[in-house]
Amino acid sequence: MTKNRYFQLILILGSLTALGPFSIDMYLPGFAGIAADLNTSVANVSMTLSSYFIGISAGQLLYGPLLDRFGRKKPLFIGLIVYILASLGCVFVTDINTFIGLRFIQAVGSCAATVASVSMVRDLFPVKDIPKVFSLLMLVVGLSPMLAPTIGGYVTEDYGWHTVFFILMCMGILILLAAQIGLPNTFKPDTSISLKPKPIITNFIIILKEPQFYTYAFAGAIAFSGLFTYVAASPILFMDIFKVNGKTYGWIFAFMSLSFIGASQLNSFLLRKFTSEQMIFGALISQSFISILFLVLAMNDLLNLHQTIAMLFLFLACLGISNPNTAGLTLAPFSRNAGSASALMGAIQLGFGALASFAVGVFVKNSMLPMVIIMVVSTIVALIILIFGKRNIKKTITTSQDEAVAIVH
Structure with missing residues (x-):
């Protein structure tokens, strides 16, 4: 693998992993504005953060078997499409309950990117190099909590909180294109893996043991x-x-x-x-x-x-x-x-x-x-x-x- 190819893979995988943190941190400065626009309290707006976390944890377990059964790129593509559409919905949202629901869907979509990137590290690199690769991914991801709230603050102040979700939607589109063009098919679909609840749970238990x-x-x-x-x-x-x-x-x-x-x-x-x-x-x-x-x-x-x-x-x-x-x-x-x-x-x-x-x-x-x-x-x-x-x-x-x-x- 050439240095340029190595750098390209790290950048795309890092972008996939950073999508979640940006989705969490970037809209935080807009909480007061969201509460005012949707005629609700800041406490209710914070429920959109809780629903996002619930979506992430549910999505983690959902995508694992899908990535093994269908390969990495199909579930990643579908997840990012879900994320893009949910982000677009957040741009036009008019009531808090719909917003809470859309944030859950957005989280489930973004989760495909997080789980796929970790799986693809295991596919693309020799196992002895994995800790080093994770360290490089952390460099990309670690910048998210430094950049996202700052960018979100300026965007919210100048253009309103709706624009934050428009930017997140655009990020989703760019990451989708980069992943489809720049990432290889790293894993052949394993048709022996069942998607019925019992085999999925059994598979998790085998891993856990x-x-x-x-x-x-x-x-x-x-x-x-x-x-x-x-x-x-x-x-x-x-x-x-x-x-x-x-x-x-x-x-x-x-x-x-x-x-x-x-x-x-x-x-x-x-x-x-x-x-x-x-x-x-x-x-x-x-x-x-x-x-x-x-x-x-x-x-x-x-x-x-x-x-x-x-x-x-x-x-x-x-x-x-x-x-x-x-x-x-x-x-x-x-x-x-x-x-x-x-x-x-x-x-x-x-x-x-x-x-x-x-x-x-x-x-x-x-x-x-x-x-x-x-x-x-x-x-x-x-x-x-x-x-x-x-x-x-x-x-x-x-x-x-x-x-x-x-x-x-």
Whole structure:
């Protein structure tokens, strides 16, 4: 594969993965305008975000079997068409209930892009290169939370919130064209895969029983819920507790994104000297130490704004190291049903992320302590799962079977 072709594939796969984050973040600055236009409350508008998250989690499990049964491009094409039409519907929406429904449909459509991109990484690249590829994808995806709310703010202010959904529709069209033209048919349809509920559930159970899958999927997802905890708690932490203004909060959020992106890129270089297993273990040990220190400092009220930013920066950097490696090792044992495996991995990650976000909503009010406690608990639970789960893995598959390279325990 030439360097240009490699770069082209990363760019298209990164665009597919970034569609979801843009759809979540870009319309956030328009909440007040949407509430006024649709004669409803901001709380009701936030239900459109909830319906989007429900759509993503449902879509993860829907597309996995479809991608394995029909190949990658057909379900991706249909999903993106659904996304484009739902985005167009949002441009002309006139009542909140229709908007909530369209956001759910939009999420189900965008989910095809997310699941297909992860599956195609497994198809297109040697398994030993997957963590490095995921690191590069994170660079593309990591820019989304930095760019989307800023672009959305300017668009909303100058042209109104409807225009945001017109731009998302145009993004969907461009990504659809790029995927159809630039991505190869990476996977032959497997007609032996049934789409009846019982075989689908059985297939997910078979995947779930694989020790390498459940060890790295659950350890990775529970550790990664620390990111969801931070994102959900950050407006309360910075704007309510530390009293920074909206503009400063935006810069802090962008700075934190650099931590996660920078660490995921550092991961590519460290993989030349260390295995993915060593990287995950080292990152989780570091994350445990940082989160416990964070908790001790928070309990004794020893953190000002800058020190809190520093602790969160280090915490998120650990996630930037562990996440590409847990994703790579979770999917490594699967070639025949990589679509279902990536869908199940995504659903597990999103499920724990939603749980962490919900916990933040319930407990984080006027103190950072509950946020830090959630981070400590999730990190230590992830480390325990990793330590005990690894005992059940007879050999860790780190490259495809035909290359016959494995790390034996």
